[in-house]
Amino acid sequence: MKRKQDNEEADINIHSEDEMTGTENTEFESEQDKTVVFNDDQDSDSDLEAGPINRTGKVPREWYEEYPHIGYDVDGKKIMKPATADELEKFLAKMDDPKYWRTIHDDVDDKDIVLTPQEIDIIQKLQQGSFATEADPYEDAVDFFTYKQSIHPVLSKPEPKRRFLPSKWEHQKIMKVVRAIRKGLILPHGPKTEKKPQFYDIWNDSEEPKRTDKIPAPKIKLPGHAESYNPPEEYLMTEEEKKEWEAKDAKDRETSFIPRKFDCMRHIPAYNKFFQERFERCLDLYLCPRVRKNRINIDPESLIPKLPDPKELKPFPSILSVVYKGHSGRVRSVSVDPTGQWLVSGSDDNTVKLWELMTGRCIQTWTYDEVIQQVVWNPSVSISLFAVVFGEKIILVHPDVADEEISESTKQILKLENFESKAAEWKLIDETQLEINHSAQVKSCVWHNKGDYFATVASQGHSSKSVLIHQLSKKISQNPFKKVGGIVQNVLFHPKRPLFYVATQQFIRIYDLSKQELVRKLSPGFRWISSMSIHPSGDNIIVGSYDKKVCWIDMELSPKPYKVLRFHKKAVRNVVFHRNYPLFASCSDDGTTQVYHGMVYQDLLQNPLIVPVKILRCHSNKGGLGVLNCQFHIQQPWLVSSGADGLIKLFS
Known part of the structure; x- marks a missing residue:
């Protein structure tokens, strides 16, 4: 069998041996045809x-x-x-x-x-692109109805009778629907309720079509009587009004033109500001977007947080009880002893006075060489001692007003041997006073809760010796920092953990004294920090600033302020927490002391409650200064304040 190859690129090419050798093969002639x-x-x-x-x-x-x-x-x-x-x-x-x-x-x-031969034939036809089986693809179509004319119809079957009678079954279905309509089961013209699918595609487009909130541009204001070519006399300007109009700025003028009067319309000149006004109109349409906003009616009182009544938050200091008179200069600092019986104060008249808290009687007076910057009582109950800060010195004074046992233990601590210390010089003046000399002027002093350690801040700028930590029992002074990042304003000890707070002008850094590393950095957001105080629980801190603001920082929540209080009109001098009551206060140069209720809950999910409860107008303003210091009583909800007028006041 011979076959020409039509498709050279076919996947299967069938070639017989006869095509290769050139001889004919009659093998298929003797075989019978088989059905494939x-x-x-x-x-x-x-x-x-x-x-x-x-x-x-x-x-x-x-x-x-x-x-x-x-x-x-x-x-x-x-x-x-x-x-x-x-x-x-x-x-x-x-x-x-x-x-x-x-x-x-x-x-x-x-x-x-x-x-088989039939299979070979099919394969060859598939390679050629023709039909696999024998068929005529172009067979002549025979029109059965028109190819032969006849006088009789092809289909002459008569129409059945049911074609001319109404359907019995359709009548039953219609009557069933009619009865349902009469009974009210089917509402023929009822509302069409579209059944919402149980599940919907969250990524599908919104069912409501987006409407463009296009607002037409506002129309130009129609000209008034002043723009007429023949305005009434009252619209014309006098010479004084013209000078006043020309002296004003273009934005402050009521009209952009000076009304003029013409005899007839042909005398009206061309308007010289036409193109300028058209240009400004185009700028208004192009640069001023018009948006349709839905106005929401909200009660303004609902936006104000609901705070409890201050009467329900008592007790807090509100009444002036005692006035302590005796200082001739500004009283910069006051401090209450741990027993709550004695009060010590330091003034610009270079004196330190010891007062009986309840009666206001002055018990003792110490006079020094320079202005007293601060007096701080030791928080330990086992000793009776307070620190006096002035110049480059700190003097630890035993007032000798406590019991004999406490007095003897205090004197014994002051009589300990003098240890060598490179940071500061310890010197015993007498059995009741111990002097610590620094290399620079000391600004403040703060005690640890246990009463053995105290820290001082000196005005040495960025020097590492600006902060020193002293130990009373061993008479040792040490410098904890090699480098201080800024001018130190104040320092604090954590009441429960070995943490040390250092406040610079804008930041508060928290150091771990046991690990000797920086733990955290707080950002109150003030330009100049003046004071700070830590909550007895140790998780919250309040910061005062010369920016007339006080902030509350929840250290468990964020290093940034939780609340910022802006109730003072001048610089804030001091902030302080009460040890036993949920109270804190801030004093300012505006002559007032703000008392707040600050409740910290044990539930960490509940935010602290801060409510201003009382404004104490304590002292008069003198020389631009007002209230310089305020301290709470140790046990009672009382407040002691000192001011630039030389007075000390007790509020209970």
């Missing part, structure tokens, strides 16, 4: 005889490469792999077998299959 049946569904078990022998299904043949069988038959028996011939045997079989050119290999059953 294609069964490509190997998964069907309807005809077991026609299906493949291997019943493993459509699984990769690589799974059986390591096994001696290729699969299983219908009975579940293994089908062993046939013996494979080598390349020489394949070549000899190719030369001797005349049917080799139409033999293909079946990978499923692992055997060779000889294609």
